[in-house]
Amino acid sequence: MCSVMQCGGLLFLTTPSKVIVVPDDAVGAQLNAALEGTEGAKGTRAAAMGQLAIDDVPTAATVKSKPATGSVLLAVTTAKKTLYICEVQQFGATIKITTTQQTRVEKRSTKLVFSSLDTLLSADKFGDVHKFSFATSSEDAEDEGADASKTSDPICGHVSMLLDLDVQADQLRTADRDGKIRISRLPDAFCIDAFCLGHTEFVSAITGTADCVVSGSGDGTIRVWNAADGSQLASHNICEVLSLAKADRESVVPTSLFLVARQVLIFILNKSPVVHVWTMTADLTAVTATANLAVGGHISSCWCDAATPSAASAAHLWCVVERDGGRQALVMVEVTNDTAAQPRVVTDELMPASLELAQPVLDLTELFHDNASTSDLYFARKEKRLEAKRTKQPAPSTAAKKSKKR
């Protein structure tokens, strides 16, 4: 769940009841003035702002830029299973949000991705991916009206909760709680190209390019895979690469993972204040830990703007950072391709106390698998039973019963 997103010069902040849109270059005072709805202090103008009211806490959100019209597509789903698809545009001092479609998802969405300018994919808790087609321009939407009865097409399903999904070239990559990553074709998602099998715990995040998949997992590794056949190219134990002392498993889960320029990997660990940058070798088999940048507080949510990895000369990471006293700050970090240059904090703005950004919905600790399986318990009991027969001793249960009777 991204409580901050950035696209096309606009910043999107999601709260439990609305999505707020402001220009991404709004400086602290302008931003705070806009958010608090007050006049700026002497000489500062409040930043332009648009708002979309939503009917419950958001469970997933995404944005995509539409360069032809200079606008941005926004999609949000809520706990009430409502899906909003909107087009957002800045006209000078105003930001206009047009809802092109408001409809329902069958199950709560865990992740949303625009696979094209007229198609939205939603991955849900129950393991299915649904495809929503919508009108491409605001004019069409006004003609058709916001049609709440439009249904979606289920295109792909795992028998396990979906935790992340990614679209690259003509592939849909989906990752689930059982550690499986499925690579299916798009649009023919019923054709599975390959599975990436190797993770021993849930897959927390996936990213990649047209020819590779990079994934992070509850098993404490980040792995690289060949996207054509699902074969594993590399597996990196996070604790080892970062030379961390043995940490508990919750804190070594990469919750956000971004691949920029094909070889630069940026990621955040669960409830950690550090942005990690790794550089991979050209054949993607080895990795060097390039930088660890602390941002002064746990990062509860982050978004990377490098939509086209090969074109970006620098990637920008927008993070929501938890500071003391329950306050949140918006920190923007710039990461360049140049390995010599370290990532740096560009802006660090404390948000107004009244603004509470949406929190992640899924609790990681619940996603780890239980250790004992029913089979193991059955075989343990069977062993005891056979052992008791072999030594002609009364079975443990009857002995217990006898002692109870007395």
Add this chain to the structure above:
Amino acid sequence: MSSANPVCPKDFDWSKHYPIVAKDSPKCVEFLDIGCGYGGLLVELAPMFPDQLMLGIEIRVKVSDYVRDRIDALRKTHEGKYGNISVIRTNAMKFLPNYFEKAQLSKLFFLYPDPHFKKKKHKWRIINTNLLAEYAYVLRPGGLVYTITDVIAMNEWMVSHLSAHPLFERVTQEELEQDPIVPKLYQSTEEGKKVYRNKARGENHGDGEVRVAVFRRRPDPPRTHAATA
């Protein structure tokens, strides 16, 4: 017998299941009975195709353990036979790709599957649109899916889902009549025997009519090279 699933097919040592196969042999399982119950079909087919490796998947621990014991006993009493069948205890809906490579199998069997009558349980029917993509993944083009049931609603459900799926097409009656496996579907298993026993007594717990439907896995369509749907 540990129930732990392999992380990927390469990790699984099939030689432990099949005495006729060496550890790194390229020979692999081709016939898969999903929900094999007490192993009746495997035992019937084993002597018909002695060089084919066949596997049963059963989710119930006690039942799969029974099949294990049954196969071991058959191997002892019939020297050199039944070395081509085995069983694993796992959940087929979740772990097929863990055991089988892409396009590895040539036959999939669904004999008298659980009908899951309640509407909210339909998702758990062993044949549904999502799982058909996985079955198509492990089954090679030209491979066959055999289904049999005495519940008409279940037969209609399986036929409609398989027919609607772009990667499957129905096998004709003429082809079925040529296939020596089809007659074995009816009463090889305990389930099947029970259906006919009940029919003989005049009791019909199903719909009184047994229906077979077989489908072929079609080749993948050409790539469209476009992500837009």
